[in-house]
Amino acid sequence: EKLYLGMDFGTSGARFALVDEEGKLHAEGTREYPLFKIKETVDWISSWRTTLFKLLEDIPITLRRSVVSISIDGTSATALIVDSKTGEPLCEAFLYNRSFPESLPAVRAISPDNHTVCSSSSTLCKLVYWWNSFYTPKFEPLLLHQADWLLWLLHGRLGLSDYNNALKLGYDPETESYPPWLHSQPYSRLLPHVQAPGSVIGTLRDSIRIPYGFPEDCVVCTGTTDSIAAFLAARANQPGKAVTSLGSTLAIKLLSTNRVDDARFGIYSHRLDEEWLVGGASNAGGSCLRKFFTDDQLQKLSDEIDPAIESPLDYYPLLETGERFPVSDPNVEPRLAPRPDSDVEFLHGILESIARIEGKGYELLKELGATPADEVFTAGGGSRNEKWMRIRERVLGLPVRRSLHTEAAYGAALLALKAVSKSN
Numbered sequence: 001e002k003l004y005l006g007m008d009f010g011t012s013g014a015r016f017a018l019v020d021e022e023g024k025l026h027a028e029g030t031r032e033y034p035l036f037k038i039k040e041t042v043d044w045i046s047s048w049r050t051t052l053f054k055l056l057e058d059i060p061i062t063l064r065r066s067v068v069s070i071s072i073d074g075t076s077a078t079a080l081i082v083d084s085k086t087g088e089p090l091c092e093a094f095l096y097n098r099s100f101p102e103s104l105p106a107v108r109a110i111s112p113d114n115h116t117v118c119s120s121s122s123t124l125c126k127l128v129y130w131w132n133s134f135y136t137p138k139f140e141p142l143l144l145h146q147a148d149w150l151l152w153l154l155h156g157r158l159g160l161s162d163y164n165n166a167l168k169l170g171y172d173p174e175t176e177s178y179p180p181w182l183h184s185q186p187y188s189r190l191l192p193h194v195q196a197p198g199s200v201i202g203t204l205r206d207s208i209r210i211p212y213g214f215p216e217d218c219v220v221c222t223g224t225t226d227s228i229a230a231f232l233a234a235r236a237n238q239p240g241k242a243v244t245s246l247g248s249t250l251a252i253k254l255l256s257t258n259r260v261d262d263a264r265f266g267i268y269s270h271r272l273d274e275e276w277l278v279g280g281a282s283n284a285g286g287s288c289l290r291k292f293f294t295d296d297q298l299q300k301l302s303d304e305i306d307p308a309i310e311s312p313l314d315y316y317p318l319l320e321t322g323e324r325f326p327v328s329d330p331n332v333e334p335r336l337a338p339r340p341d342s343d344v345e346f347l348h349g350i351l352e353s354i355a356r357i358e359g360k361g362y363e364l365l366k367e368l369g370a371t372p373a374d375e376v377f378t379a380g381g382g383s384r385n386e387k388w389m390r391i392r393e394r395v396l397g398l399p400v401r402r403s404l405h406t407e408a409a410y411g412a413a414l415l416a417l418k419a420v421s422k423s424n
Helices: 044-058 099-109 122-134 146-155 165-169 186-190 207-213 227-234 284-294 295-303 344-366 386-396 408-423
Strands: 003-009 012-018 025-032 066-075 079-085 141-145 160-162 193-195 200-203 219-221 242-244 250-256 270-271 275-282 374-379 400-402
Touching: 003 044, 003 146, 003 200, 003 227, 003 386, 012 044, 012 408, 025 044, 025 079, 025 200, 025 219, 044 146, 044 207, 066 227, 066 408, 079 146, 079 200, 099 374, 122 141, 122 186, 141 146, 141 165, 141 186, 146 160, 146 200, 160 374, 165 270, 193 207, 200 408, 207 344, 227 242, 227 250, 227 270, 227 275, 227 408, 242 344, 250 344, 275 344, 275 408, 284 344, 295 344, 295 386, 344 386, 374 386, 386 400
Parallel strands: 003 066, 066 219, 160 193, 242 374, 374 400
Antiparallel strands: 003 012, 012 025, 079 141, 200 219, 242 250, 250 275, 270 275
8 A cells, every 4th residue: 555654844843644545544653853952052953854864763664665755844934054065054044933124124125015025034034134144155055945955855856945835935836936026136046946835856865765664666745834734634625714723833824716915914825726825824822832831731721711701811922022923023022911820811811812813813814805714624732622722713703623634744744645646
């Protein structure tokens, strides 16, 4: 039986999922990122590389010979500058939520008003920052997204990306090209070649395939972002269907017949075949919950919440200053006061406040012309909290359901399946 492998590299750890042609799950697993440091700075690149091969080791040996296709998703706008000859990083990774407001004026000067790249955390702002701060003629650099670089470790062809990851770099998925205003810049030489998500790139490197026991015809295909992989996992395939990913951060995606892009609000549209995934990603989410509560505490305290009652607490649950969506503002401050004596009330306030952010997001998409949401599927760790699901249903005024498959790794596996089906 042929199997298809998807790997999800999220903000706090990575997962794998192995499915067959019917989408049946045959194996899955997870790994936290090991902590590596260079002086006082976390070495995320070494963590990701190590985790990739640990996940390959975790796949049951008896199933590896059946794996015919591999894909990976990564966090949107997480990027690396690498040597175009060796693939080795030339600096630390630029994480998804890292902002460069000093690059924003230069980006705004060349791009259309309210373009997706007009956000201080966009990939293009990160590229401009690196170019202005570190580039010298001795470098032969290349920009890759997190998923691009991890896939390169598997297939060995440098310089390839997909149009979901490349959106915040300025790539236009509608015309399938970089726009002239971007091509004319001196740093355009760093831009990767872009293909559709789920396109076969080549076969797995022999140096990996042979020792790990994968078959000779195992292919590696272009990936996508983590929130799109979560959308694919939900199999929400009609306009008006939406998926909220409740992981370390909150990300929403709505399938729409209309494209909506507006950097003022951190809104952008990803192409999904002939329709559009419209949405955005907030910095609020589960990472804030984990600052105050363990998983066991979350479960026990949630059991005591009445989801039918509105919390009077008005929070903005961020770990640090800066927000991406539904407002794009690097100066938004965390707001988690006043804290009541009751931990149940405190948790209720945080859950309700995140739901309000989600509700503002969907309402804004509707106002800007997207197909109105009529049903919300939920993916990510937050989907396991039944009380939170009911709070969100009340706040959103929409049916809220748990996705049958909630993990982005499952969506990445479906993308690997799609790649082989398409190539055949």
